[in-house]
Amino acid sequence: MDTHAMEEARQWLADRGVVELGDGWTDEEGPDRPLTANEIAHSWAGEVFSDGSRDVVEQVRLAFGLLDLLDEYWVTCEIRFEDRGTEGPLPAGPLWDGYRRRLEADRDAEAVTYSLWVDWFEDQDTAATAFAEVLGNDIDRIVVEASPAPLRRAGRVLACSGPVPWPAKQAAYDTAARLPALHEPLFKGLLAGYHDVYGQLEPTAALALLARLQLPADTPHLPQLRSVLSAGHRNHYLVPPAWDDAARGSLD
Template sequence: MEMQALEAARRWLAARGVRRVRDGWVSDERPDVLLTANQVAHSWAGDVFAEDLDAADRVRLAFGLLDLLDEYWVTCEIRFANGSADGPLPADALWDGYRQRLEADRDAEAVTYSLWVDWFEDHTTSATAFDEVLGNDVDRVVAERSEPLLRRARRVLECSGPVRWTVKEPAYRTVVRLPALHPSLFRGLRASFHDVYGDLEPAAALALLDRLELPANTRHRAELRHVLAAGHENHFSSPGAWDDAVRSCS
């Protein structure tokens, strides 16, 4: 499915006179000007949603552009289209696109960054987004333990800091049963404390932290335990708490 979307995106750009060359991209309008993938994304990605296509096919074409260009801006155009007067986008196509790329055995930085700063930091969308990419099928992730599902879970957990604690705690409590996900859950707990919009409940987070099987030399585990045991909810709402923990644990 991803390869089909990528090839469709390549053909779509070619029809607009945009093609890849050895060191970047060029357009027929200005063939002597070398473009970056980011420039291509900013110039053409938004046009996908003006195409005379089924709405789901537009979404799939946009994700194909993401695969082709690997640029965060493509995810911005997807988000803009979802919130536009013609939105929302078809949920199946939208979240299938995210899930597939979170499971893929290749870099997913643009996708995880999009989840983190666009979908998870916005509390009007974070619950739906988190449930779609992990919460709804976390039991299957733990039961099946396939590498694609584990890969998706790791990536989501590690950028889930801004998600409301009441939304993500059930998934956290489920994945704690699987040691393979403990390092990523630890990073999720740490981000829940450190992120500007991070959210956690100290006692519940501490109970989860104490169940994690982590290497003895895991950095910041002792400090995180210290601030949680003291009842701190967030680095930015408790200035100095982390520095106190560093001094106490050194």
């Protein structure tokens, strides 16, 4: 979280008649009608990129300040719309630094991880680049240094990385497996790689990686995942009965 950017966003809204009031928001058009953070995000997040008094780097910073302030997924949608729209792409440095910093913050990051999962990672045009920017480019350093904030980022990214193409994430997965602190989120990434409709994994390589993870024996879905990978299945939606068969087998 960037406290300065958040306060800048608060002032930017106030200059437009939008102010925080108790647990909600209000604006000059209806000062007696409380508004939710989600309503403010839908009304104003896109307007950030129309603010001609700021250059594009300042607009990106302000947009992430709004994300910190409102904690609403829709703000990330507007950031992506701008990046992928006719005026895009946004400058990569500020864009991905904004994601990395919020993934490292010691606060809830659900809006950011959901954005990565359903927007950047499920889109095969952006998945490899996005994954590299938020984790793949520096996973070696993260594992060696094992500092809390970068580890927090790595765990969050791994857990939502199921849709990322296997060739784009395999090296990072292999590196992450060297650090037991990342084994649980890495398992979540593998599990999502199998179950997500856009999930991506290679059964043989994923099975070998799974064997390296130090996980409690009672980890939910561990036997089933091992079973379907051993049978050569790569995605739940290709052979839906395989998972149920594996679940029944684990109970026998």
